[in-house]
Amino acid sequence: MTEFGKALSFTETAIPGLLIAELPVHGDSRGWFKENWQREKMIAAGLPDFGPVQNNISFNDEVGTTRGIHAEPWDKWVSVATGRIFGAWVDLREGPTFGAVFTAEIDPSRAIFVPRGVGNSYQTLESDTAYAYLVNDHWSADAEYSFLNLADETVDIQWPIPLSEVEISAKDLAHPRLADVTPIAPKKTLIVGANGQLGLALRESFGDSPRYDYAARDSIDLADPAFISSRRWRDYDTIVNAAAYTAVDLAETPDGRAEAWASNVTGVAALARVATEHGITLVHISSDYVFDGSKDGAYTEEDAVRPLGVYGQTKAAADAIVSTVPRHYILRTSWVIGEGKNFVRTMASLAERGIDPQVVDDQIGRLTFTEDIVAAIEHLLSVTAPSGIYNVTSGGTPLSWAEIAAQVFAITGHDSSRVCGVSTQEYFASSSAPVAPRPRNSVLDLSKLASTGLSPSDMLSRLHAYLA
Structure with a gap:
């Protein structure tokens, strides 16, 4: 009844x-x-x-x-x-x-x-x-x-x-x-940009389980209309977009501008469409370059974007697109350090070769080690944190590029006074190639991420471990 x-x-x-x-x-x-x-x-x-x-x-x-x-x-x-x-x-x-x-x-x-x-x-x-x-x-x-x-x-x-x-x-x-019985496998995660600094760190953490698909940037064409139907998307619950055009100076050239918009905006739009249509969580990596760096104090997730150059403009546009996906996380980072060529490795190499570098001392921020980005991705997904933007960098006192370079010299057993600080204007004064404007203040407030239960590691502790 x-x-x-x-x-x-x-x-x-x-x-x-x-x-x-x-x-x-x-x-x-x-x-x-x-x-x-x-x-x-x-x-x-x-x-x-x-x-x-x-x-x-x-x-x-x-x-x-x-x-x-x-x-x-x-x-x-x-x-x-x-x-x-x-x-x-x-x-x-x-x-x-x-x-x-x-x-x-x-x-x-x-x-x-x-x-x-x-x-x-x-x-x-x-x-x-x-x-x-x-x-x-x-x-x-x-x-x-x-x-x-x-x-x-x-x-x-x-x-x-x-x-x-x-x-x-x-x-x-x-x-x-x-x-x-053959059990039904869990839904899968697609990592786009698997051969970049972050992609390599994600593979190191996630491993080679069939639950994870790794797509290198040159093995997947997000601009191809066939991409939308290239997989059984209902078998996926997460896409991590670790791919991006990051050549900030080349982005100021005609060809670079086209490549930056194609990769950072058109490609992201394709991922957003797939995620929206199939109920997939889209994790997207953003940048401090969406800000102009003029703020007095750390940038929060609620601050209005004001990108200075082409790269920052494409990242800001991508953030707006990803924010329309019902289930999304936008991770704003700065000064990313992982496997491969990067600022820290360059400074360590210069120190070892006896070269005394001039390094910009009027741009302030924190390094973001890829392990901290991976930890944030895993944490936000595991606790099903509310969708939105999360600032993700390593923690600690913000430093200038010159101060970080001096730390690299000291940690590797070299005289930190060999690093000479110069202004951004002085550093690029002799350059004949296009130079992208940089935000002077790249410090991101980390309190929102901490409120979800994750405190980032200390930047200098990470730097010591990285150089070891």
């Missing part, structure tokens, strides 16, 4: 992500009415915003019709339009809850949200039962599916009507036992 007048609510089950819903049903002598799917109310009540794209209905004539156990790589919202079912759900995802079982009766006043990879099955308890489900992906022959036998002894589902007495398809009868 359908229960009328319940308040909309969701309850967690023993299977992570599997949610039972109590639905308000309004009825009288004429029949009943319910809102079977109401996105705004249901999200407010705790349902994930899973973005359904298709609605299916399975009609069952007889009591005891039994179907399942099927696990697909998409989410389902399961309800009953008429009749009543006994539902059984088995976690067929890789992980510690593989094989966990939950059962419940579902009538028109109840529904259940079934996350990707959880096996779904049911047995009708009334004739003329209409079983309805919304899904957030279209069926595909290329998708990864998993199945479990309805009579598996390990999960031991207590069917109300013995399986020997009910209608079951030959295909369902042939499904494997739990020991032979």
Whole structure:
């Protein structure tokens, strides 16, 4: 008997992500009415915003019709339009809850949200039962599916009507036992720009698990319209964009300007479109160059952008694009140091070769070691921090480039007084090539990141470890 007048609510089950819903049903002598799917109310009540794209209905004539156990790589919202079912759900995802079982009766006043990879099955308890489900992906022959036998002894589902007495398809009868089931793998992460400083650090941290796809900048063409359909995007939950055109001075030339906009803006727009259409979290790396450096004090995430040059303009434009993606993190960094050619390695090499450099002393900021960016990415994703911009640099007292160079000399056993500080104007005075304007103040406030539970490492401690 359908229960009328319940308040909309969701309850967690023993299977992570599997949610039972109590639905308000309004009825009288004429029949009943319910809102079977109401996105705004249901999200407010705790349902994930899973973005359904298709609605299916399975009609069952007889009591005891039994179907399942099927696990697909998409989410389902399961309800009953008429009749009543006994539902059984088995976690067929890789992980510690593989094989966990939950059962419940579902009538028109109840529904259940079934996350990707959880096996779904049911047995009708009334004739003329209409079983309805919304899904957030279209069926595909290329998708990864998993199945479990309805009579598996390990999960031991207590069917109300013995399986020997009910209608079951030959295909369902042939499904494997739990020991032979192929688990549904977790969703994947795509790292774009895998051969850059940050990309290499991400690979070092994440490893070569099939869960991670690494795409070098020259192996993926974001400007190609075919990129939008180049993967089964529903198999991904995160894209980390570690690729960028970073030649700030060359960006001031005609060819460099075109390349910078193509890579930093057009390419990012393609990633944003994919992420928006498929519910993917987009992690994007931004820059202190979106500011003009004129502020007295550290820049916060709320400060208005005022880029001085082409590179900064492209990064600011990309930030605006990424901010439209429902699930996004924009990580603002400064003075990135990782594997490969960079300022610290250059200074160490000059010190070793006996060269006394002139280094700019009127630009102030902090180094950002790639390990700190990786740690921030992992942290923000793991705690599901609110979407938005997060300043991410290494911590400690801000220094000028000249002061950092002096630290490099000292740490590597050389006389730090060999470093001569000069103004930005003096440093570039003899240059005949285009020179991009630099922000004088690149200090980023780190309190927002700290409020999520992550404190960045000390810049000088990182520098010592890096040079060791």
